[in-house]
Amino acid sequence: MSYRVWGWGDPADEPTRAGLLELAPLVTASTGVPAQEPQTPGVVPDFPPSRHLAALPPSLRHLASDDPEDRARHGVGRSYRDLVRAMAGRLDSPPDLVLRPSDEQGVADVLSWAAEHGVPVIPFGGGSSVVGGVEPRDLPAAVSLDLSRLTGLVEVDEISRAVRLRAGTVGPAAEAAMKPHGLTLRFYPQSFERSTVGGWLATRAAGHFSTRLTHVDDLVESVRAVTPAGVWESRRLPGSGAGPSPDRLLLGSEGTLGVITEAWLRAQPRPAHRWSATLAAPDMATGGRAVRALVQAGLLPATCRLLDSREAALTGTLSSGEAALVLGFESLAAPVDAEAGLALQLCQDAGLRVLESGERGEAGEAWRSSFVRAPYLRESLLLLGVLVETFETAITWDRFDSLVASVTAATTQALHRVCGAGTVTCRLTHVYADGCAPYFTVLAPARRGSELAQWDEVKAAASDALVAAGATITHHHAVGRDHRHWYDQQRPDPFALALTGAKAAVDPAGILNPGVLLG
Numbered sequence: 001m002s003y004r005v006w007g008w009g010d011p012a013d014e015p016t017r018a019g020l021l022e023l024a025p026l027v028t029a030s031t032g033v034p035a036q037e038p039q040t041p042g043v044v045p046d047f048p049p050s051r052h053l054a055a056l057p058p059s060l061r062h063l064a065s066d067d068p069e070d071r072a073r074h075g076v077g078r079s080y081r082d083l084v085r086a087m088a089g090r091l092d093s094p095p096d097l098v099l100r101p102s103d104e105q106g107v108a109d110v111l112s113w114a115a116e117h118g119v120p121v122i123p124f125g126g127g128s129s130v131v132g133g134v135e136p137r138d139l140p141a142a143v144s145l146d147l148s149r150l151t152g153l154v155e156v157d158e159i160s161r162a163v164r165l166r167a168g169t170v171g172p173a174a175e176a177a178m179k180p181h182g183l184t185l186r187f188y189p190q191s192f193e194r195s196t197v198g199g200w201l202a203t204r205a206a207g208h209f210s211t212r213l214t215h216v217d218d219l220v221e222s223v224r225a226v227t228p229a230g231v232w233e234s235r236r237l238p239g240s241g242a243g244p245s246p247d248r249l250l251l252g253s254e255g256t257l258g259v260i261t262e263a264w265l266r267a268q269p270r271p272a273h274r275w276s277a278t279l280a281a282p283d284m285a286t287g288g289r290a291v292r293a294l295v296q297a298g299l300l301p302a303t304c305r306l307l308d309s310r311e312a313a314l315t316g317t318l319s320s321g322e323a324a325l326v327l328g329f330e331s332l333a334a335p336v337d338a339e340a341g342l343a344l345q346l347c348q349d350a351g352l353r354v355l356e357s358g359e360r361g362e363a364g365e366a367w368r369s370s371f372v373r374a375p376y377l378r379e380s381l382l383l384l385g386v387l388v389e390t391f392e393t394a395i396t397w398d399r400f401d402s403l404v405a406s407v408t409a410a411t412t413q414a415l416h417r418v419c420g421a422g423t424v425t426c427r428l429t430h431v432y433a434d435g436c437a438p439y440f441t442v443l444a445p446a447r448r449g450s451e452l453a454q455w456d457e458v459k460a461a462a463s464d465a466l467v468a469a470g471a472t473i474t475h476h477h478a479v480g481r482d483h484r485h486w487y488d489q490q491r492p493d494p495f496a497l498a499l500t501g502a503k504a505a506v507d508p509a510g511i512l513n514p515g516v517l518l519g
């Protein structure tokens with residue numbers, strides 16, 4: 001199967017057999033999982049011909065592609081399940097067609113054709129969903145509505161410092177367009193390179209800054225979407241108390257209520273002052289207490305990544321067997337000395353050791369570069385037979401220690417039962433005065449051909465443990481198809497009724513991303 005279907009980078013980034021053989025001993029040594037013979041990716045299978053192409057009205061024909069590779073690319077996201085299936089050439093339910101409108105009218109035309117004929121429509125941004133959000137699972141005749149032609153910066157309000165961006169714009173393109181105006185969103189999910197403005201809004205994505213502006217929600221002034229019932233656009237405001245918020249209901253709607261076409265987002269100048277530090281903590285619980293002390297003292301570090309000892313070693317941040325805390329402050333106007341000094345003092349009081357700190361913001365570089373390289377490295381690990389996946393959550397501080405312990409134990413047990421061995425690591429991605437977002441990584445030996453069954457069992461054990469601990473099934477990865485079972489347990493029943501009613505009102509034919517969130 002071509003790298004374009006499952007790969008993260010350009011075709012030139014595809015891992016080679018020689019490169020994988022060279023990497024194998026390093027993988028075994030650093031992860032503890034024995035690397036296997038490099039896998040040769042499969043080919044795009046013979047898909048059944050498109051059911052809808054011949055019947056499309058002429059106004060939609062020119063938007064449509066039934067090219068097998070195009071269909072394959074739109075049938076998978078970027079979760080472990082997706083990559084395993086795509087690398088093996090096992091795509092059971094590709095979209096019937098890919099439709100690429102270049103304006104809002106085109107989106108509206110696709111939706112009215114689909115509603116008339118009862119065709120499921122799956123909005124597709126960058127396809128970086130890790131929760132089965134873009135996969136037409138059990139929807140054999142669905143079409144993928146690709147937003148990649150609805151791109152660009154449309155308008156800049158330099159007075160209010162806000163930008164109007166089209167939904168299909170990927171992170172680097174948004175930043176490049178804003179740069180001449182001296183503005184940035186400073187919104188960097190790890191999938192920044194490939195994910196889109198519309199995808200961020202539809203999934204309530206979170207950037208890599210640990211406090212203040214965490215979820216994309218914090219940047220939103222207004223959202224515009226096309227629904228089968230008409231255009232849904234919220235009013236552009238800095239805040240409003242006028243009833244339930246129309247933009248908030250679209251945030252996290254994951255393509256089930258409408259197709260987001262553009263949004264006004266808050267922007268800011270680049271920071272002028274930066275400071276960072278790396279500290280060692282005897283263990284995760286002590287590190288957690290230090291982080292809580294920082295945020296409860298009112299400090300808002302831009303970076304506050306607490307890594308357990310295994311993750312600190314794996315990322316090359318710290319190999320002493322201690323947990324690591326990577327801290328960073330930044331500011332537009334004044335130096336951050338006072339905040340930095342107080343943060344170091346609070347951490348030392350909590351029992352942490354300062355390893356490095358400095359104004360240029362270079363401390364924690366090993367962690368940062370491992371963060372950026374991770375999506376590329378993941379592909380190589382999979383091809384070498386390593387089961388590698390992440391899951392994340394959020395919890396209040398009073399339940400933090402017990403959550404990490406119970407989820408790590410349940411997931412490790414499942415890995416040993418299913419894979420015979422395996423490791424679970426944990427870091428904090430986002431921190432709040434009242435709690436934090438723990439993020440877990442699992443590494444285990446995969447059994448070739450049984451990877452999906454293996455992962456499904458481990459994922460179920462981990463998700464059950466999250467819900468049992470009172471945590472959320474996701475802090476920022478979204479619900480998709482993969483988290484439905486646990487999301488249904490988590491949300492209040494009357495809210496589920498309200499959401500079902502809202503969907504029925506704007507999407508009476510039920511064509512928008514069925515199986516995600518609802519239905």
Ligand SMILES: Cc1cc2nc3c(=O)[nH]c(=O)nc-3n(C[C@H](O)[C@H](O)[C@H](O)COP(=O)(O)OP(=O)(O)OC[C@H]3O[C@@H](n4cnc5c(N)ncnc54)[C@H](O)[C@@H]3O)c2cc1C
Nearest residue numbers: 125126127128129133189190191196198199205206255260
């Ligand atoms: C390596 C990696 C790192 C990641 N890091 C992060 C991270 O740091 N933070 C984070 O929050 N997430 C992260 N993710 C998850 C993913 O990138 C986010 O969910 C992202 O917001 C998806 O954007 P996308 O454009 O790729 O959307 P897609 O994957 O194309 O779609 C995601 C969902 O949104 C819907 N959708 C997409 N566009 C629209 C639209 N215009 N209108 C309506 N519905 C739409 C789709 O139907 C689907 O349900 C990561 C994923 C990977 C693979």
